[in-house]
Amino acid sequence: MKTPYSPPDYYLVDELLTAEQKIIRTAIRDWVDRRVKPVIDDAAQEAKFPMYLIKEMGELGAFGPFIPVEYGGAGLDQTSYGLIMTELERGDSGIRSCASVQTSLVMYPIYTFGSEEQRRKYLPKLATGEMIGCFGLTEPNHGSDPGSMETRLSGNGDHFILNGAKMWITNSPIADIAVVWAKDDKGTIRGLIVEKGMAGFTAPETHKKWSLRASYTGELVFDNVKIPKENLLPNISGLKGPLKCLNSARYGIAWGVIGAAMDCYDTALRYAMERKQFRKPIASFQLQQKKLAEMVTEITKAQLLAWRLGTLRSEDRATAAQISLAKRNNVEMALNVARESRQILGAMGITGDFPIMRHMMNLESVITYEGTHDIHLLITGNDITGIEAFK
Numbered sequence: 001m002k003t004p005y006s007p008p009d010y011y012l013v014d015e016l017l018t019a020e021q022k023i024i025r026t027a028i029r030d031w032v033d034r035r036v037k038p039v040i041d042d043a044a045q046e047a048k049f050p051m052y053l054i055k056e057m058g059e060l061g062a063f064g065p066f067i068p069v070e071y072g073g074a075g076l077d078q079t080s081y082g083l084i085m086t087e088l089e090r091g092d093s094g095i096r097s098c099a100s101v102q103t104s105l106v107m108y109p110i111y112t113f114g115s116e117e118q119r120r121k122y123l124p125k126l127a128t129g130e131m132i133g134c135f136g137l138t139e140p141n142h143g144s145d146p147g148s149m150e151t152r153l154s155g156n157g158d159h160f161i162l163n164g165a166k167m168w169i170t171n172s173p174i175a176d177i178a179v180v181w182a183k184d185d186k187g188t189i190r191g192l193i194v195e196k197g198m199a200g201f202t203a204p205e206t207h208k209k210w211s212l213r214a215s216y217t218g219e220l221v222f223d224n225v226k227i228p229k230e231n232l233l234p235n236i237s238g239l240k241g242p243l244k245c246l247n248s249a250r251y252g253i254a255w256g257v258i259g260a261a262m263d264c265y266d267t268a269l270r271y272a273m274e275r276k277q278f279r280k281p282i283a284s285f286q287l288q289q290k291k292l293a294e295m296v297t298e299i300t301k302a303q304l305l306a307w308r309l310g311t312l313r314s315e316d317r318a319t320a321a322q323i324s325l326a327k328r329n330n331v332e333m334a335l336n337v338a339r340e341s342r343q344i345l346g347a348m349g350i351t352g353d354f355p356i357m358r359h360m361m362n363l364e365s366v367i368t369y370e371g372t373h374d375i376h377l378l379i380t381g382n383d384i385t386g387i388e389a390f391k
Ligand SMILES: Cc1cc2nc3c(=O)[nH]c(=O)nc-3n(C[C@H](O)[C@H](O)[C@H](O)COP(=O)(O)OP(=O)(O)OC[C@H]3O[C@@H](n4cnc5c(N)ncnc54)[C@H](O)[C@@H]3O)c2cc1C
Pocket: 101, 134, 135, 136, 137, 138, 142, 143, 144, 145, 167, 168, 169, 170, 171, 211, 212, 217, 365, 368, 369, 370, 371, 372, 373, 374, 375, 378, 389, 390, 391
């Protein structure tokens, strides 16, 4: 379908955005139309991330938009970050994941917990895309419960020794650096920067994914890796370190998935208007209208949730539980919109000629990573009752 994209804005949410926010969104939207849309289906079919897009994403300001300008970021507010994520994910969740990881899980911890030397060494290169980063928290035996991690950092003197393994790590096979979380000799979780090429460090790719195919995923394996002391993030210890990073990433996801949902809805609406059965457009049948009406309702609610959360986060008032609620709600919304949209397209919905099936498969990862759907529900439950139901 070659007609221009026309995203739903049923409640005139655009009026809540500043002129600068709209300019930023338009720039990313245009880039996605020109550079992502034409290549992304082939990339996903071939299970390849279009690497040449990384430098362009850096030029666009998609890496570290809220990081201060003096470290290479764009110094933007949180709503702008959210809008960038929405537009990137309209292209593909893999493209958004690349920017999310680089921004929230690599640049954010280096900026927030790193030394001045670390900030100056890594952030400007991460902002341009000259350097790619990844985030190692999940392990083969510990996903939802990262506090039980087994990766160990030991030693004293001028270096540490790192042993262990991380799994399901976005961008690990292409990353120049990894922000890794490990327990020290006292059992305290610490963050450190592991660099590609360090002896004993490997990052094998994970194959055979049916989801996020246009995104590299892999492992991080540490076999007695010698880590210089200056690679430790000095200003954080404990589980709150990785959790703060995840808050930032989950916030971006709550916005990002709206892009995937809008793309599916827009595609389904156009198709329903054009496709005729029983001599009428399928959009004229009540059952199809119900699907479309429910989709636009849910997208509108998600937009308002994200916008309000963006305002709270820009004011540094958004709680982790509020972010969980939005991540959970909006990802489920997007997955439901993708599933309903696919049905509206009938058989055409399963092909790569339309973006819906790709979004739908991607969202199956998004609903699991950065805290599963169930875990976010338990976070809300804990927040409103004061009772932990995790353990
Ligand atoms: C494509 C992809 C990319 C990823 N990228 C990264 C990355 O860059 N960095 C990184 O560190 N990780 C990454 N992850 C890992 C992701 O964050 C984990 O998969 C996620 O945290 C869930 O862990 P798990 O898969 O081990 O599932 P598990 O923790 O084993 O959970 C399995 C099921 O049990 C449920 N469950 C678990 N505990 C409870 C409980 N207490 N009560 C009720 N139900 C429970 C879960 O909700 C889930 O449904 C990625 C994952 C994917 C799929």
